[in-house]
Amino acid sequence: MDNTRIIEQALETALLAQQGAEGPPRLAQAMHDAVFPGGARIRPHLTLAVAQACGADDLELAAAAGAAIELMHCASLVHDDLPCFDNALTRRGRPSVFAAHGERLAVLSGDALIVAAFQSLATAGRHAPERLALLLQTVASAVGAPSGIIAGQAWECEPRVALAAYQRAKTGALFVAATTAGAQSAGTACAPWRALGEWLGEAYQVADDIRDVASDPATLGKPTGQDAAHGRPSSAAELGLCGAIQHFDQLIAAASAAIPSCRGSAQLRTLVRLEAKRLVPVELTRRLAPSIARIPA
């Protein structure tokens, strides 16, 4: 089974455990719409790829860890789209959960997805309790306070923003969790895998900034111009579009170089290269910043 199928199946399993005839059907539908159809699923792909590179004997646990991280990502998108934050009506080219199901079910489905993430991880990890304990800590730290994605979003409510902490928390944390969880679910040391997650998280944040100013909403599947509209820090605003693209390429090169030498390193480098192409396509550079030479990842 290829990794895409493994990931979708793990997500389906996680959501199936949250359904039942005794539950409110609209909540189940809102949770489903928050998760399917998905985006690139880059975080669980990373988790699986790192687990495989570490010679994982139990891909079920890696898949559940990746799915838990993806569910947390989906939950954060649902809450970010709420009227009190981005008030976004579209997401992944479709109505956001808030637009489709209303504000109350957007709050509740985000909450329920956070619980679902922990529950599916606990279920998959019941036969490997030592690994489970580490994975729970990894996922919880990457999501909660003081430095997970919820804390990252909360920096937007502060009068003074600690910019590095904000970006590390808002985007980086879940990428670090993705690589770390891959190693932990394989029962191997996770420290060598942190840097890959950190560089990728930073690259992803820069790509997000670039796409927010340079993409058209139809291609991106969500509103653009949000950083300027909400006064959020943006590397595209700071460095200019050309500068941001060059910075992105440098971050991708650093991510690629940070992959520890191991059996699966070539496969991981391919994953990073393809992801870089998807995030900031050459065509977008040609159209908007034809003067710059892209570094091949």
Place this chain on the structure above:
Amino acid sequence: MDNTRIIEQALETALLAQQGAEGPPRLAQAMHDAVFPGGARIRPHLTLAVAQACGADDLELAAAAGAAIELMHCASLVHDDLPCFDNALTRRGRPSVFAAHGERLAVLSGDALIVAAFQSLATAGRHAPERLALLLQTVASAVGAPSGIIAGQAWECEPRVALAAYQRAKTGALFVAATTAGAQSAGTACAPWRALGEWLGEAYQVADDIRDVASDPATLGKPTGQDAAHGRPSSAAELGLCGAIQHFDQLIAAASAAIPSCRGSAQLRTLVRLEAKRLVPVELTRRLAPSIARIPA
């Protein structure tokens, strides 16, 4: 150390793990205000009392499980008070988290408290992985979909409400988790303890309905008349005030009778009796329904 102190300390420990110089200070403050000063902490008191009745050798785990359940309860109150739900400006006699910190931090602090609950449980349970696995499932099921408190709240978004499922989920689920988790953290069978949680949960829901029509907001510490305002089902509306009080007394009697015979059963019966007095005080009955004879719990 008495149970009240054990519970407050477990909650402080859980929140301390969510703080750090690198985190956004307003989020930390909002999380703190959601949890302290608390209400009666009836759920963690139940967890501890059941664990003690079961002869727990590890009160740290029981305290962490009780604290996790209380954090989930606090998170649900913060989200229930949001403008899209109850739009409540006061809670426990003070400004609600939404009123004090704004809608965005109310959403985020609720989210972060859910994560904190799982994280603190995972930390306390690292030395007892088998018990931890059971506790994680108990807490997750009581909170998420299809039949936890989030599902209970989501029934309010349905065009047709399954009344029994709504009440079981909205209030009962966390009470069942409280008694179940007490037994599980002691490493004993939890099935005999479900009924106590179920009866108490139902009694608590009826008490809440009674207090929503019969208390004054200053004494209750939150707005009254909310059930009628939001068109929510209420046993006080269904049975009348006298009928609801008599139903409450019957439920408390059933809860008391459901306590399995064990070393700590007398202590548990005392807890139930005192809680019944606190929830629906004799003075309230004398004032509003002087004709009815209360059953002594």
